[in-house]
Amino acid sequence: MRKFALIAVPYAWLLALFLIPFLIVFKVSLSDTALAIPPYTPTLKDGFGALIDGLDLENFWFLTTDDLYYKAYLSSLQIALLSTFLTLLVGYPMAYGMARAPEEWRATLMMLVILPFWTSFLIRVYAWVGILSNEGLLNQLLLWVGVINEPLTILNTNTAVYIGIVYTYLPFMILPIYAALDRMDDSLIEAAEDLGCSRLTAFWLVTVPLSKNGIVAGCFLVFIPALGEFVIPSLLGGSGTLMIGKVLFEEFFNNRDWPVASAVAVILLLILIVPIVLFQRNQQKQAEAEQ
Amino acid sequence: MPLLDALDLKEQSNVSSPVFAPWDDPNEKPLIRFENVTKRFGTFTAIDDLTIDIYAQEFFALLGPSGCGKTTMMRMLAGFETVTEGRILLSGSDIAQVAPNQRAVNMMFQSYALFPHLSVWDNIAFGLRRDKMPKDQIEARVAEMLKLTRLEKFARRKPHQISGGQRQRVALARSLAKAPKLLLLDEPLGALDKKLRQETQFELMDIQEGTGTTFVIVTHDQEEAMTVASRVAVMDEGRIIQVATPANIYETPNSVYVADFIGDVNIISGTTKPAGADRYHIDWAPNQAPIVATSQNSFSEGQTCHLAIRPEKITIAKDKPEDTENAVQGKVLDIAYLGNLSTYHVELPGGQVIKAQTANTRRISNRGITWEDPVWIRWNATAGVLLEQ
Amino acid sequence: MKRLSAFNITALTLGFAFLYLPMILLVIYSFNASKLVTVWAGFSTQWYGELLRDEAFLDAAWVTLQVAVISSTIATVLGTMAAYVLVNFGRFFGRTLFSGMIYAPLVMPEVITGLSLLLLFIGIGLDRGILTIVLAHTTFSMCYVSVVVSSRLISFDRALEEAALDLGCNRFDAFRLVTLPIIAPAVISGWLLAFTLSLDDLVIASFVAGPSSTTLPIKIWSAVRLGVTPEINALSTIMIAVVTVGVITASLISKRNAVAAQRDAQAAERAE
Numbered sequence: 001m002r003k004f005a006l007i008a009v010p011y012a013w014l015l016a017l018f019l020i021p022f023l024i025v026f027k028v029s030l031s032d033t034a035l036a037i038p039p040y041t042p043t044l045k046d047g048f049g050a051l052i053d054g055l056d057l058e059n060f061w062f063l064t065t066d067d068l069y070y071k072a073y074l075s076s077l078q079i080a081l082l083s084t085f086l087t088l089l090v091g092y093p094m095a096y097g098m099a100r101a102p103e104e105w106r107a108t109l110m111m112l113v114i115l116p117f118w119t120s121f122l123i124r125v126y127a128w129v130g131i132l133s134n135e136g137l138l139n140q141l142l143l144w145v146g147v148i149n150e151p152l153t154i155l156n157t158n159t160a161v162y163i164g165i166v167y168t169y170l171p172f173m174i175l176p177i178y179a180a181l182d183r184m185d186d187s188l189i190e191a192a193e194d195l196g197c198s199r200l201t202a203f204w205l206v207t208v209p210l211s212k213n214g215i216v217a218g219c220f221l222v223f224i225p226a227l228g229e230f231v232i233p234s235l236l237g238g239s240g241t242l243m244i245g246k247v248l249f250e251e252f253f254n255n256r257d258w259p260v261a262s263a264v265a266v267i268l269l270l271i272l273i274v275p276i277v278l279f280q281r282n283q284q285k286q287a288e289a290e291q
Numbered sequence: 292m293p294l295l296d297a298l299d300l301k302e303q304s305n306v307s308s309p310v311f312a313p314w315d316d317p318n319e320k321p322l323i324r325f326e327n328v329t330k331r332f333g334t335f336t337a338i339d340d341l342t343i344d345i346y347a348q349e350f351f352a353l354l355g356p357s358g359c360g361k362t363t364m365m366r367m368l369a370g371f372e373t374v375t376e377g378r379i380l381l382s383g384s385d386i387a388q389v390a391p392n393q394r395a396v397n398m399m400f401q402s403y404a405l406f407p408h409l410s411v412w413d414n415i416a417f418g419l420r421r422d423k424m425p426k427d428q429i430e431a432r433v434a435e436m437l438k439l440t441r442l443e444k445f446a447r448r449k450p451h452q453i454s455g456g457q458r459q460r461v462a463l464a465r466s467l468a469k470a471p472k473l474l475l476l477d478e479p480l481g482a483l484d485k486k487l488r489q490e491t492q493f494e495l496m497d498i499q500e501g502t503g504t505t506f507v508i509v510t511h512d513q514e515e516a517m518t519v520a521s522r523v524a525v526m527d528e529g530r531i532i533q534v535a536t537p538a539n540i541y542e543t544p545n546s547v548y549v550a551d552f553i554g555d556v557n558i559i560s561g562t563t564k565p566a567g568a569d570r571y572h573i574d575w576a577p578n579q580a581p582i583v584a585t586s587q588n589s590f591s592e593g594q595t596c597h598l599a600i601r602p603e604k605i606t607i608a609k610d611k612p613e614d615t616e617n618a619v620q621g622k623v624l625d626i627a628y629l630g631n632l633s634t635y636h637v638e639l640p641g642g643q644v645i646k647a648q649t650a651n652t653r654r655i656s657n658r659g660i661t662w663e664d665p666v667w668i669r670w671n672a673t674a675g676v677l678l679e680q
Numbered sequence: 681m682k683r684l685s686a687f688n689i690t691a692l693t694l695g696f697a698f699l700y701l702p703m704i705l706l707v708i709y710s711f712n713a714s715k716l717v718t719v720w721a722g723f724s725t726q727w728y729g730e731l732l733r734d735e736a737f738l739d740a741a742w743v744t745l746q747v748a749v750i751s752s753t754i755a756t757v758l759g760t761m762a763a764y765v766l767v768n769f770g771r772f773f774g775r776t777l778f779s780g781m782i783y784a785p786l787v788m789p790e791v792i793t794g795l796s797l798l799l800l801f802i803g804i805g806l807d808r809g810i811l812t813i814v815l816a817h818t819t820f821s822m823c824y825v826s827v828v829v830s831s832r833l834i835s836f837d838r839a840l841e842e843a844a845l846d847l848g849c850n851r852f853d854a855f856r857l858v859t860l861p862i863i864a865p866a867v868i869s870g871w872l873l874a875f876t877l878s879l880d881d882l883v884i885a886s887f888v889a890g891p892s893s894t895t896l897p898i899k900i901w902s903a904v905r906l907g908v909t910p911e912i913n914a915l916s917t918i919m920i921a922v923v924t925v926g927v928i929t930a931s932l933i934s935k936r937n938a939v940a941a942q943r944d945a946q947a948a949e950r951a952e
Contacts, residue, residue, distance in 0.1 A: 002851065007772060010762040010822065014781040017819040021796035024803055038802050090698070093691035100688050109692070111931045116699055118923045120880050122897050122904075123916040127702035130709065130908045137705060170699060228789020230883050235904065245791045249883075252795060262799070265792045276787050371842055391845040404843035408861040417857075421848030452944045469847065 029262035030055035040259050059263035069264065072242040073271065079158065079233075079243060080226040083165035087222045088215065090166055091173030095214075096207075098174070099181035110178075117171045125164050125235050132160050132236070156238030164232040169225065173218040180214025181207070213286045220279035227275075228268060244268050311521060312536075313346035320383065322347040322473065322505050323368065328377035330363055330529075337363040339529035340377070347472075350499050350506045352516035354552075355526035361509045365475050368507065369398045381473070392421070397471040401478040403462035405450040411461050412437075412446040418469045436464040439498060456487050463495075467502065476508040480515060492518045513553050517541070525549050541601075546680055550599040555634075557605070557645050559598045563590040563677070571677060573598060576641035583616045586677035600675035602648040607635050608667050609660060618669040621645065623662055635660065637668055703920055710913035727914040734911065740899040744879060747810060747895065751817035752874035758818065759825025759874070760867055764855075766826070767833040785823040793820060794887030801888060808890030816888045817881060821874035828873060832866035876923075 031054065034041040042054035063069040098109045116124060131137045132155040139151040154160050184207065192202035208215075230245035237243070244264065252261040313319040321344035330338040337360045345351045353361040366372040367379060370391030378385045386394060397418070405414055415436050419429045437443045440460040445453050450461065459479065466474055479495070480488045496519050499506045510516050516523045517537040524534045525548075533545045544550035547558055559582065561575035571590055572581035575598075584598055612618050624644060625636040628651075635647045647668050660666060710728075714721030731737060762782055769775075785793065797816045798808075806812060836859065844854035860867070882897035889895060903912050 003769070006761055007765050007769065007778075010758045010765065010826075011774070011778055011781075013758055013819070013822070014762075014778070017797065017800070017815060018781050018785060019777075021800040022792075024799045025792070025796045028799055038799075090695060093687075094695035097688035097692040097695070100685075101692070107931065107935060111927060112696060112699070115924065115927050116703070118876055118927055119703070120897070120916070120919055120923075122880065122882050122900055123706070123919060124703065126900070126904045126908075126912065126916065127706045129904065130913075131702055131705065133908070167698065167702070170695075224787050225789070228791055230789075230791050231901075245789055248791045248795070249886075252887075258799070261795060265795055268789060269792060272787065272789070279787070280783075369842075369846055371845075391842070392848045392850060396846075398843070398846045400839045400843055402837055402839050404837060404839035406840060406843075406858055406862075417844070418847030421853070449944070451941065452948055454948050457948075465843075465847070 025262045025265055027055070028259055029059055029266045030057065031259045031262075032056075032058065033257055033259050038258065039256055059259045060267070062260060063263055063267065068242070069244075069247065072244045072247045073267070075242040076227055076244040077271070079161060079165070079241075080223050080229075083162050083169075083226055084219050084223040086162060087166045087169055087173045088219060091170055091218065092177055092215070094170075095174045095177035095181055095211075098178050099184070106182075113171050113174050113178075121168060122231060124168055125232055128160065128164055128167065128236060129155065132163070155236060156241075158237065158241055160236035161233050161241055161243075164236040165222070165226050165229065168232065169222040172221040176217040176221065177211055177214040180211040184210050213282060213289070216282045217279070217286070220275055220282065224272060224275055224279065227272060311348070313349070314344070314522065319346055321345060321380075322349075322382060323507075324380040324383075325364070326378050326380065328364075328367070328379060329375050330360075330367060330372060331375045336529055338367075341529070341531060342377075343524065343531060343534065345505065345507060347505050348503055350496065350508070350519055350521045352520035352523045353507065353509045353526060354513060354516040354523050355511065356552075357511060359526040360529040361511075361526050362477060365398070365477055365507065365509050368473070369396055369475055370394050395472040396475060397466040397469055397473075398475040399462050399466040399477065399479050401481060403450075403458050403482075405458060405461055405465070407450055409449075410446065411442060411448050411450070411453065414450070414461055415465045415468050417465065422469065432468055436468050439467070439501075440464040455482055456491065459483060459491065463498070467498070467504065470502075471504065473505045473507065476506060478510055479508065481510075481512075488515070489518075495519055517553070525552060543676055544599060544678070547597050547599065547678055550676065550678065555602050555646060555648075557600045557602060559600070559643070559645075559675075561596060561598070563594050563596045564592055565590070570672065571596075573677075576639070576643070579619070579640065583672045584675055584677050585672050588677065588679070590677065590679075594679075597678045597680070598675045599678055600670055602634060602646040603632075603650075604674040605645065605647040605668050605670045607637065607647040607649060607660065608669070609664070611667050612669045615669045616672040618667055619645075620665060620667050623660060623664045623666055626660075626662065635666070637666060706913055707917045707920060710910065710917040712910060712913075715910060727910040728918075731911045731914045731918075736894075737896070737899060737911075737915070740894050740896045743810060743893055744896040747813045747817060748875050748878035751814045751878050752821060752871050754814070755818045755822040755825050755874040756867060756871040759822040759870055760829050760863075762822065762826040763830035763833055767830050767836075768838075782823050782826050785820045786827065788820075790881075790883035794884040797884065798887040808888055809893045812888040812890070813885055813893060813895065816884050817874075817878040820884070821877045824873050824877060825867075825870035828870040829863060829866050832863045836863060 028040055031040040031042060033039060042051045094113075098106060098113075101109055129136075133139075134151045134153060134155070136155065138154070139148075142148045143151065154163075188206050188210070189202050192206045193199070197205060228245045229243060230249050233241045233243040233246045234249070237246070245268075248261050248264045248268070251257050251264060323345040325341050325343045328338055328341045329336065339360075341360075341364070353364060355361050363372060367374055368386075370386070370389065374387060378387060380386070381394075381396070406417065409417065412433055415433045416429050419432055424432070433446075434443075437446055440463055442457060442460055442464065445457055445461075450458055453461070459482070463479070476495075480491050483491060492515060495506075499519075508516070508519065517540070520537060522534060523537055523540050525532045525540065527548060533540060533549045535543075540549060540553055544553065550556045551558070559573070559575050561573040561582070564572040564574065564581065566572045566583070569585050569587060571584050571586060573584060573596060574581050582598065590596055606612075611620075619639055621637040621639045623635055624638045627634040627636075630651070632648050632650055635649075637645050637647060639645060645668060709720075711723050711725060712720055713724035713726065762778075766775075766779055766782065794816070797812070797819070801808060801812050801815075840858055840862070841854050844858045845851070849857065880897065881895075882901055885895045885898055886901070889898060900912055900915065903909055
């Protein structure tokens, strides 16, 4: 039956290459490290009974004993939260400015926001290395102007990570907020002013509440990927920058401890479930409101 | 009122041509038969045990408010919905197992559903190509359809390059191209503005007559149904309330619902007292003389009844009329001047408001009736229809 | 006509400066004669020459291009199927799991996707190479395609497909002759998105690529970890230029279409 095949093909693909791999991660997180290929035990070759018997929560206990992981989770949360907030601070005025711009500019402005999104993520992060380094362009400029006498150390610090996250995820913040503001009827502001609001109170009482869904969507779109970010902390952050994506990557490739890396991944996912569910709710609410 | 004009036109055309009334002929076989059809969506019953016959070459209108099940009936005929219970027969055979693309039934969609990526010509040829018709025949048939709908000049245009009225004609041409036994039209004129709609109604009737195709039209516009249809089925909540010719629906509705749905009507409720052959006296308000009405249906003594009278059948005067069967005094509450007509809202002593309509046959006439004036309204015993419910 | 306030102008100017200055500087310094990337020593295109002579970079670019073309094409087919199923099929057994699997990869951290796929490939003994990267990229980009295509399908008038069935099409013909031509722009954007995602991906490819199948992002990554190099600046400039030309062309085409559509609509009104 054609209908069955239409469902079955993408379904089977996703089961085989999304769900099953994730179940394997879960299983490996319960296994022990071993000097073997693959470097964990037990495997299916040991028989199903032995496989079940060999699984335990040891790796998760290990994560609680070594405060590296604990700190990495907390610092990831902190960096993701703060950079989401900073992105909102930068993104909202831009989205607002775009929505207020003359009709014929908007398509161009929109294209300017989307263009970086199509440009390689890695290259955009890399662009900051040359700007933020000690002998980089920013320090050269500041020294030349005379604001500072010594070059500032920005690269390889958390500050650079914040800049990197705000920079790369800015379009994700601008687009949903712009969409919300663009839909808004201008006469609402006029009505608020007519009823006695000042410009600022009209903004607070009308514009901000009406763009709330866009703000929430934008924040989640920045927060969720920022939490598991690997490239930005590795390239712009220093040895002191602890982010869980980086820890996982290093655990896997440098220490070759696959079970612990898997346990780190499982916990990261558990942390992510909360914002993802909240995000889904927000999107649904918005979709219902539009109907 | 245009509704009345349409009725007049219909009457005239009926006089000039032999009477087309296959539904009155017991030997006539219906083209479509709904046999106790029920359609449920989950717990919601859209069509409730519905039985009806539609005859070949009819222009049959399904009329009702939105959600009454008329569109569901049409979609079951087209094959987009399956019947929950009962069967639908087309020329005597059950169509339940026939896929939409195998049915000799075509549909004109409410949104027209013109393929935006194809030209007018290709839209019309679409169904013919599916039938693997030879190229020269397709060309001839499309040309014929373009001529029928006066679209020859627009054959190469895309749907978004033509006007709403032209799009409507493309949709019609496309659905007629395959020469279906039955054409379904879902609110075919709903997207057109009023003036264009009235012109198109007559065009639609001409095409229906010219091609001899059976048309089933779904509409919520009573004027449209009355204008185009040979018979109208008034629907409500999944049931058919009345099926009759437009004139009969208007003049002899079978219920207050139908009377109220079609056109404007005054309903006076009361109890009956038989008064001779087909005559009844109706007690309708305390301290008022009973109303005299005639009815073919029999009512018993003291039975609750509703008298439906159209406003144009009530006349209004300043002085008490002589030798009339029904005359009641009241007070003018409101006057609506409609140009060709004026409608007076007259409040009767019991508080009931009755609408009376007069034609403004003279320019700048002073009828001498104004707000708050005491007036008399009168009508004949045969003017109203006596209804049980 | 709206007028921009000083505040709005400032916000837009600073914001776009922030978005574009780093890339502009990157482009400028790719033409720097000096090996020291932060010191300007005159105009030169020598780094482009060196880049084009670097076999390893060219190999990586070739691998990346193959992976991107194959994976985005498969992802477009699968993603369009998935979107059609999600939008048009209503309820079916396992629908919740299905839609969950479509949306989850969009928010899944890349490190987890990469790790899980690597563990699968090792588990079933599949050698890492172009095939494994294609499988990995297809999986996550089909989800993006599906989101793009389903947002178009939602606003697609189902009556068009019904009209095709009514006029004698079977389901497949109705899709091929009516639905697909109409949703084609969304399918093409889906393909372009999948293609770009595949070109860009570093993290997942790092997990699932073998030693013989280094992609361009992996190559760039190993170079930039050691700091800024002028060759990478040159490569970045080429990539930025390609994307810029592509995006500007696409938006010009869509603008032209919009203008044409508007003109047609006006002409249609006059034809009334």
